[in-house]
Amino acid sequence: MNPYIDEDLATLGEHARRFAAERVAPGFEERDRTRVLDRTLMRQMGELGFIAPELPEAVGGQGIGCLAAGVIHEEIARADLSLSYVNLLASLNGQILAEHGRPEVAGPWLRRLVSGEALLAIALTEPRGGSDAANLRLRVERTADGYLINGEKTSISAADQADAIVVFGRTGTPESGAHGVTALLVAGDAPGLTRSRFDCHGQRAIGRGSLFFDNVRVPADHRLGDENRGFVQVMQGFDYSRALIGLQVLAVARVALEETWAWVVERQAFGQPLSAFQGVSHPLAELDTQVEAARLLCLQALWLKDRGRPHAAEAAMCKWWAPKLAYDVVHQCLLMHGHGGYDRGPMEQRLRDILGFQIGDGTAQIMKTVIARTRAGRKHVPA
Numbered sequence: 001m002n003p004y005i006d007e008d009l010a011t012l013g014e015h016a017r018r019f020a021a022e023r024v025a026p027g028f029e030e031r032d033r034t035r036v037l038d039r040t041l042m043r044q045m046g047e048l049g050f051i052a053p054e055l056p057e058a059v060g061g062q063g064i065g066c067l068a069a070g071v072i073h074e075e076i077a078r079a080d081l082s083l084s085y086v087n088l089l090a091s092l093n094g095q096i097l098a099e100h101g102r103p104e105v106a107g108p109w110l111r112r113l114v115s116g117e118a119l120l121a122i123a124l125t126e127p128r129g130g131s132d133a134a135n136l137r138l139r140v141e142r143t144a145d146g147y148l149i150n151g152e153k154t155s156i157s158a159a160d161q162a163d164a165i166v167v168f169g170r171t172g173t174p175e176s177g178a179h180g181v182t183a184l185l186v187a188g189d190a191p192g193l194t195r196s197r198f199d200c201h202g203q204r205a206i207g208r209g210s211l212f213f214d215n216v217r218v219p220a221d222h223r224l225g226d227e228n229r230g231f232v233q234v235m236q237g238f239d240y241s242r243a244l245i246g247l248q249v250l251a252v253a254r255v256a257l258e259e260t261w262a263w264v265v266e267r268q269a270f271g272q273p274l275s276a277f278q279g280v281s282h283p284l285a286e287l288d289t290q291v292e293a294a295r296l297l298c299l300q301a302l303w304l305k306d307r308g309r310p311h312a313a314e315a316a317m318c319k320w321w322a323p324k325l326a327y328d329v330v331h332q333c334l335l336m337h338g339h340g341g342y343d344r345g346p347m348e349q350r351l352r353d354i355l356g357f358q359i360g361d362g363t364a365q366i367m368k369t370v371i372a373r374t375r376a377g378r379k380h381v382p383a
Contacts, residue, residue, distance in 0.1 A: 004067060004299040013071040016050060020079035028080045031205035032349050035197075037119075037161060038205075042086055046116025050076070051087060052094040059098060059107055060114035066091075066240060066302045073244050074251035081252050081353040082205040085157060086119065088248060092241040093120040093166055096234050100225040101185060109164060109185070121162035123153040123211055125360075134178035134231055138213065140169035142227075146220040147171075147184060149213040155360065159209030160197040163188045167213075172228045183230030185222045192216040202352030208360075239315040242362065243301035246318030249326035249357055250295050252350050257288055259347075260333040280336065287329045294322050313374035320367035323357035330354060 005013070023041060031038060045051050054069045055061025062068075069091050077084035090113050097106040097113075097120075112118035126137060138151035149169055156165075165186045172180020186193065193216050197209040225233040261284060264274035274280045298318045304311035330350045334341035341347045358364065372381040 002296075002299070004296070004303050005071065009068060009071050012068060013075055015048075016072045016075035017078075019045075019048060019050070020075050024076060024079035024083055028346065029349060031080065031082065035204045035207060037083070037086075037158075037207075039116075041083065042116035042119070044116070045076070045086065046114060051116055052090040052114050054091065055094050055098055055110060055114060059110035061094070061110075065306045066243075067299065067306055070244055070247050070299065070302045074247040077248040078251040078255040080205070081248060081350070082203045084248055084251075085203065085206040086116075088241060088244055089120055089122065089158065090114070091244060092237055093122055095237045095240060096122075096166055096183070096224060097185070099237075100183070100233060102221050105185065105221050112163070118163040119158055119161060120164050120166065121156055121158045122166045123156050123159075124168050125153060125155045127152055127154050127210075134181065136168060136170045136181055136231075137174075138167070138169040140171045140182055140184065142171065143217070147182070147218045147223070149184070149186070149216040149218060151213055153211040153213075155198075155208050156211055157203075157208055157360070158206050159211055160195045160207060165211065166224065166234075167211075168230055168234070176228065178231045178235075180228050181231035182227050183224040183234045184218045185224055186216065186218055190216050190218070201355060202349070203356050238362070239301075239312050240305055242315040242319035242367075243298050243305070243311070245357055245361055246294065246298035246301075246322035249323050249354050250291055250298065252354055253287075253291050253326040253329035254295075256330045256333040256347065256350055257284065257291065260284060260336050263337060274336075283332055284336070287325075287332060290325055291329060294318070294325055298322065313371045316362075316367040316370035316374075319362050320364035323354060324364065327351065327354045327358065 023044060027038060049062055050072045052069065053062040053064050053072065054066045057063050073084060073087045076087055094110060094113055097110055109118060113120060128137065138153060141148045149167065165188065167184050167186050168181055170180055171182040192214040194212045195209055197207050200208050224230060264280050267274045297314060301311045301314040301318055304314060330347065334347045334351060337347060369381060
């Protein structure tokens, strides 16, 4: 019995798992090889209400809470972590647009997002660094009718295929830090915007790349939140995405453990199943325990968010611990499968896919600083 998942959420999870098993899992390895995100699957997820169900009904969502989004998210991720980025980006960007966008601008994009007709990226990281996110150099200048953007963003998920991008840039002075950053919604086909794609180690269907802005004009009504306050206002949504990321990577770890437990029971060595050897079963038992605990932490963070309660520390715990733990789990599971695990296939692809989350969306060091500041107070943990 899980204290955070009631009967309705359990039923929703089962529905999502069937869809993921039947429609998502079969193309898992092919999408990695071709690096093509299946837009048909996106639309099917949208038709079933699997994309950003926490958004208000007025913009196409279901208003059923962040825990519901998490339950769906982990079921898609266990079938294909790269494809589950659709859910992650929709929930993060959907929240930003719903809370900080003008209804006449954000509304149509939100409906396309929820229906699976559009993919939105979020552009924060720059070539000079990602962890010092408030120290941005992408220049956003005020014009008579809007804004003019010049500069580069890099290591952006879905950079080359997003239909629109939430872009953070500096409107204040270089010394203004987080209080001089403005967020804008930029159409993917805006004149002056060009893109590139990296040849990444994992998460290859969603991909990462750079965005280049050469006098890109954005209407004033496409601003998200207040001018010079975009970072402070919009970054609050990252607590939500950090908890979702925890569930995302742990879902991969859980399916790897399920397969490995079945393997060590079936595989024989020295006249016994591998599971009879404590050197095999005890490491798996330890990792299984930690995965269960980490998942409960992620669900707790979403439970707190649904109730409007502080959850920054819990979300940061999810973000630093779960990706490291999930990587360790899949690594151990791969080794348990011997040479078969080392071959190209689901296990090694999972290892590649998970690794990136120890880098992107907030490093472990930054997450631990967030936790320390929450516990000790910011003035006692200044950097």
